[in-house]
Amino acid sequence: MSDTIHHECGFALIRLLKPLDYYQKKYGSYLYGLNRLYILMEKQRNRGQDGAGVVGLKLDMEPGYKYMDRVRSCDANPIQDVFDRIHEPFTPEILREKDAVWAKQNLPFVSEVYLGHLRYATFGKNNIDYVHPLKRASNWRAHNLALAANFNLTNVDELFESLIRAGQYPRNYSDTVTLLEKVGYFLDSEIQDLYRFYKEKGFSKQEITPLIERTVDLPKVLSRSSEDWDGGYAVAGVVGHGDAFVMRDPWGIRPAYYYKDDEVVVVASEASVIQTAFQGMNMEISEIRPGYALLIKKDGTVTEELVREPRQRASCSFERIYFSRGNDRNIYRERKKLGELLTPRLVKAVDGDLDNTVFSFIPNTAETSFYGMVKGIQQYMVEEKKRLIREGKATWSEETLDEIICREPRIEKIVIKDAKLRTFITSDSGRDGLVGHVYDVTYGVVQPTDNLVVIDDSIVRGTTLKKSILRILDRLGPKRIVVVSSAPQIRYPDCYGIDMTRMNEFIAFNAAIELLKERGMEGLIDEVYRKCKAQQGLPKEQVVNHVKEIYAPFTEEEISDKIAEMVRDEHLNAEVKVVFQSVEDLHVACPNDTGDWYFTGNYPTPGGNKVVNTAYINWVEGRNERSY
Structure with missing residues (x-):
C-alpha cells in the first residue's frame, strides 16, 4: 500500500499439553513454546509496531514461587527488546546443563502457557501502561488475569460508566483498561459466588481454593463481561490457576484461528503464521466462530463455547x-x-x-x-x-x-x-x-x-x-x-x-x-x-x-x-x-x-x-x- 494505514493489534496464545521435559527430549529445548511464540509474533509484526509484550504462566507451582511472568516494551524494535530481556538469564551453560524441572522452578518464562501481543496505539498514548498483555494481580491464583486483545470498541464511554456504577474506580479511561476491568469484575463475582456456595457446603478455605479453580465458569464470565460490548474484538486471556481463552465478537469482525494436536494448542490472529511457526503444510487450522470462545482448561481440555449470540457475519474484507x-x-x-x-x-x-x-x-x-x-x-x-x-x-x-x-x-x-x-x-x-x-x-x-x-x-x-x-x-x-x-x-x-x-x-x-x-x-x-x-x-x-x-x-x-x-x-x-x-x-x-x-x-x-x-x-x- 502506498498510503500508510495503521492496523489493529495482533496476538498469539500457546498452550503446551505435555510436560516441559517432553519438549526438551523431542525438540532439544524446554523453551520450545517460547521459541514458537517468537516466530508467531515476528510473522505478525506488520500489525503493530509501537509495543509488544509477553506473559508466561507456569502450571502447578508450589506456593512461594512465581508462576506468572511478564515483559513489555515500547522500544523502537519492541519484539526484539522483549525477547532479548526474556532470554537474558538463559546462558549457554544453563541451556546445556539444566533440565526442564530445574529451569521451570528457577527461571522466568519456562512455562506451559504463553500469551504474546503486538500493539498499535489506536487509543491512549503510546506508553508502557497501554501495552498488552495487561494484568490484574492477586494472592489468589484464580483472581489473576492477563489479557491481550485485537480490538476496538465504539462505546467505551458507556462501559466506563458501567464500571463506575458497579463501584469501581478505573485507573485509566481507555478501551483496553475498561475491557480488562469488565472481565476482571465478573471473574471476581463468579469466584465469590463459588466461594459462598462451597462454604455453605461445609468445605474449609484450603479445600475451597482448588474446587473454585476446577469449577470456575469461564463461559459465564465472558458472556456477562461482553454482553454490552459494541465493536470488533478477538480477546485472549490467561487466568492464574491455568485456564486460558480466546473469544471473538459475534459479528466475526476481527479474526482468530487455532490449531490443536496432542502436543500444543495455538491461537493467532492469522492462520498462515501458525503454519509457518509450526512448519505444518497440511495443518487443520480452524476459525474460532463468531460469538464463541475457545477455552483451554488447566487439565488440557479444549472446547469451543458460545458466549454471545452470533449476529450476521461481517468479518473485515479489508x-x-x-x-x-x-x-x-x-x-x-x-x-x-x-x-x-x-x-x-x-x-x-x-x-x-x-x-x-x-x-x-x-x-x-x-x-x-x-x-x-x-x-x-x-x-x-x-x-x-x-x-x-x-x-x-x-x-x-x-x-x-x-x-x-x-x-x-x-x-x-x-x-x-x-x-x-x-x-x-x-x-x-x-x-x-x-x-x-x-x-x-x-x-x-x-x-x-x-x-x-x-x-x-x-x-x-x-x-x-x-x-x-x-x-x-x-x-x-x-x-x-x-x-x-x-x-x-x-x-x-x-x-x-x-x-x-x-x-x-x-x-x-x-x-x-x-x-x-x-x-x-x-x-x-x-x-x-x-x-x-x-x-x-x-x-x-x-x-x-x-x-x-x-x-x-x-x-x-x-x-x-x-x-x-x-x-x-x-x-x-x-x-x-x-x-x-x-x-x-x-x-x-x-x-x-x-x-x-x-x-x-x-x-x-x-x-x-x-x-x-x-x-x-x-x-x-x-x-x-x-x-x-
Whole structure:
C-alpha cells in the first residue's frame, strides 16, 4: 500500500499439553513454546509496531514461587527488546546443563502457557501502561488475569460508566483498561459466588481454593463481561490457576484461528503464521466462530463455547485485501481474484488499446492482485484472438496469424521500493519530506505512445500518489497513467481496529465534497451536519448514518474522475485516470468476509453509525479528533 494505514493489534496464545521435559527430549529445548511464540509474533509484526509484550504462566507451582511472568516494551524494535530481556538469564551453560524441572522452578518464562501481543496505539498514548498483555494481580491464583486483545470498541464511554456504577474506580479511561476491568469484575463475582456456595457446603478455605479453580465458569464470565460490548474484538486471556481463552465478537469482525494436536494448542490472529511457526503444510487450522470462545482448561481440555449470540457475519474484507499475510492460500486466491475482476474497467480505461499498454504494480502487497489482473487481461486477449481469427479465417496470411496469436499483455516491473529509506519515515510530517525517494522506477520500457497501468491494493488519502508515485511515473513519459485500486473507494471511517477515524483522511470524501461545491450543492453539507448533530445524545441503536447522503448525488465513476483530478499535479505531462474495484466484485472475490463498512457505510454494529456521524461533525467543526 502506498498510503500508510495503521492496523489493529495482533496476538498469539500457546498452550503446551505435555510436560516441559517432553519438549526438551523431542525438540532439544524446554523453551520450545517460547521459541514458537517468537516466530508467531515476528510473522505478525506488520500489525503493530509501537509495543509488544509477553506473559508466561507456569502450571502447578508450589506456593512461594512465581508462576506468572511478564515483559513489555515500547522500544523502537519492541519484539526484539522483549525477547532479548526474556532470554537474558538463559546462558549457554544453563541451556546445556539444566533440565526442564530445574529451569521451570528457577527461571522466568519456562512455562506451559504463553500469551504474546503486538500493539498499535489506536487509543491512549503510546506508553508502557497501554501495552498488552495487561494484568490484574492477586494472592489468589484464580483472581489473576492477563489479557491481550485485537480490538476496538465504539462505546467505551458507556462501559466506563458501567464500571463506575458497579463501584469501581478505573485507573485509566481507555478501551483496553475498561475491557480488562469488565472481565476482571465478573471473574471476581463468579469466584465469590463459588466461594459462598462451597462454604455453605461445609468445605474449609484450603479445600475451597482448588474446587473454585476446577469449577470456575469461564463461559459465564465472558458472556456477562461482553454482553454490552459494541465493536470488533478477538480477546485472549490467561487466568492464574491455568485456564486460558480466546473469544471473538459475534459479528466475526476481527479474526482468530487455532490449531490443536496432542502436543500444543495455538491461537493467532492469522492462520498462515501458525503454519509457518509450526512448519505444518497440511495443518487443520480452524476459525474460532463468531460469538464463541475457545477455552483451554488447566487439565488440557479444549472446547469451543458460545458466549454471545452470533449476529450476521461481517468479518473485515479489508483484512483480506491488505493486512493479512498473502501466503495464506485463501487470501492469495482472493487477492488474485480481486485483480482479475478489474479487467473490464481496465480495458475501458485504456480505450481497448492493450497493445500500447504496460501493466505493473505498486510494491509490495499489490503484487498478488497484479497476477490476477494479468490473468484477467490474458483471458480477455485470448477471447479477442478467437474473435479475430473467426472473423478473418479465410483471409489471414501466415504472418498476420502469427502476430495475432503471439499478442500478450506487456508486463514490466516499473516501480521499485527502497525498503531502507522506508524505515526512517516515522511520522506523517517526516514522511512528506522523504516520500518522493521511497520509490524508484525502471527506465526505458515505456514509450510516449503507451498507457501505463499500475495496480495498488487500495487508495486512502492519495497523498503518496500525488507527492511521489505519479511524479516518478511521469518521468517515464507515458501518454496516460492509470492507477488501479483492488479495493473499492474508501469512504467511511473504521472503528473496529484500523486507525482510519477522520473524514478528511479519505480522498473519496474530499472528492465528493469538491463535487458538491462545483455543482452548487453546498447546502447538502450543512443539511447532513444538522442531521448528525440532531442525533447526538441518542442511544446508539437509534442513530442513522447520514454521511451516506454526501455521496448519493454522484456515480462511482464521477468520484473516481474527481480523485484523478485531485491527485494529478499540474506539472505532470501524462493524463491520469483512477480505477477502483466495485463493491459487488469485492464480494465475489471475498464471499466469506462481507464486512464492507469502509466502502458502503453499512456498519455491522450500532456504534458504527454513531462513529461516522461524530467523524463528520468533527470535520465540519474543524476538530482533528478521533471519533470514538
